[in-house]
Amino acid sequence: MLSFSILMIFLLQKTDNNSNARAGLITTAHGEIQTPIFMPVGTAGTVKAVHFQELKNDIKSQIILSNTYHLYLRPGTDILESAGGLHNFNGWDKPILTDSGGFQVFSLAQNRKLNEEGATFRSHIDGSKHLFTPEKVIDIQRSIGADIIMAFDECPPGTADYHYAKQSLGLTHKWLVRCIKHFNNTDPKYGFLQSLFPIVQGCIYPDLRRQSAEFIAAQNTDGNAIGGLAVGEPTEKMYEMIEIVNEILPSDKPRYLMGVGTPQNILEAIERGVDMFDCVMPTRNGRNGMIFTSEGIINLRNEKWKNDFSPLDPNGTSFVDCSYSKAYIRHLFHAKELLAMQIASVHNLAFYLWLVGEARKHIIDGNFLLWKKNMIEKLNRRL
RNA sequence: GUGGGCUUAGCUCAGUUGGUUAGAGUAUCAGAUUGUGGUUCUGAGGGUCGUGGGUUCGAGCCCCACCGUCCACC
Numbered sequence: 001m002l003s004f005s006i007l008m009i010f011l012l013q014k015t016d017n018n019s020n021a022r023a024g025l026i027t028t029a030h031g032e033i034q035t036p037i038f039m040p041v042g043t044a045g046t047v048k049a050v051h052f053q054e055l056k057n058d059i060k061s062q063i064i065l066s067n068t069y070h071l072y073l074r075p076g077t078d079i080l081e082s083a084g085g086l087h088n089f090n091g092w093d094k095p096i097l098t099d100s101g102g103f104q105v106f107s108l109a110q111n112r113k114l115n116e117e118g119a120t121f122r123s124h125i126d127g128s129k130h131l132f133t134p135e136k137v138i139d140i141q142r143s144i145g146a147d148i149i150m151a152f153d154e155c156p157p158g159t160a161d162y163h164y165a166k167q168s169l170g171l172t173h174k175w176l177v178r179c180i181k182h183f184n185n186t187d188p189k190y191g192f193l194q195s196l197f198p199i200v201q202g203c204i205y206p207d208l209r210r211q212s213a214e215f216i217a218a219q220n221t222d223g224n225a226i227g228g229l230a231v232g233e234p235t236e237k238m239y240e241m242i243e244i245v246n247e248i249l250p251s252d253k254p255r256y257l258m259g260v261g262t263p264q265n266i267l268e269a270i271e272r273g274v275d276m277f278d279c280v281m282p283t284r285n286g287r288n289g290m291i292f293t294s295e296g297i298i299n300l301r302n303e304k305w306k307n308d309f310s311p312l313d314p315n316g317t318s319f320v321d322c323s324y325s326k327a328y329i330r331h332l333f334h335a336k337e338l339l340a341m342q343i344a345s346v347h348n349l350a351f352y353l354w355l356v357g358e359a360r361k362h363i364i365d366g367n368f369l370l371w372k373k374n375m376i377e378k379l380n381r382r383l
Numbered sequence: 384g385u386g387g388g389c390u391u392a393g394c395u396c397a398g399u400u401g402g403u404u405a406g407a408g409u410a411u412c413a414g415a416u417u418g419u420g421g422u423u424c425u426g427a428g429g430g431u432c433g434u435g436g437g438u439u440c441g442a443g444c445c446c447c448a449c450c451g452u453c454c455a456c457c
Contacts, residue, residue: 070419259417265417278417284417
């Protein structure tokens, strides 16, 4: 029998009196996470264009996300197991969360087919055929060895009609039962406990969301996730669904809103009681020249910065913010220099982590709403 | 010097037997991007078709001369 180090707990430190915002603490085998938190996306075991040293010391990332689908296809679970898990493989010694691949099967893979057993699909890399079942996805995530692993779900598009959404939700719930059973019947591979988060679905239909949240809450897992949002539905619908779901999900466990979002989305979701976030936006948009700042959005490719030698972001917390001028980084983007993507990614991630850190402070101080209102106004600006 | 080819958007090039307002890629200028293919998508601006003549109802296209350029030969 293996002995495990630390069981994950969620300690609620403070709730804002005027909203549902909370500040909490998640404990994992690889360290603590102060919430609300943003988790940089490191799909293939790396946060694109960013060194772990920058991620830790400058960005102050407390946890990163990685991906079952991508790591399974490449390098494969045999190599990850030989390495002793993803932490040993890539050298990141803080918490890791892996997404189950449910979303990627729908967003990336070709020729996907769903049935009750699971999802067959073709790799976007080499066209090879694969089958993901709930059991298989748990096995892969045991081999990867993330601290938090996700249930296998179907993520329907935001335009899905009620009939499809209902059927899909039934499948996701059946898959969840199998995920939990297999999770309970298997052991971690590297000597520390993993936690499994189930995922609420139900598209934009309140009764389906309620039904799903109740089903998920009853599983009594270490934490819970909200999926299937920011996939094409109106933003107001997303907020409405978050409110409905969070009334039902247990308040003493972390709530993770998957794949969201813009800085504004994150603040609105924090107000509604969400604790954890991940999104490709700071890194992907950064690689394309868009940076988020406390004064508004900047598109660094724009001609207006050609002769602007002021610092990237004088209010920014990252070392890149005062080390480089807008004009220089604009030049780097137009020259397609790799450093441009590195700088923009570091800046954006540092900004996102700063944002959730400030949110936490203001929740604890009891003035979150006032701060949020002020912040949103600035975030909506385009410089 | 002789012979031949080429000349169309900033760049690389399409352009049918001569027929509405000459296109593409790329670059430029903007916009999008929400559980990541460093991806992709959308829109905009940009051309006296080397110059000057000619033929024709009509020329980027046919004819002549010249400019520039490339190749071969002397």
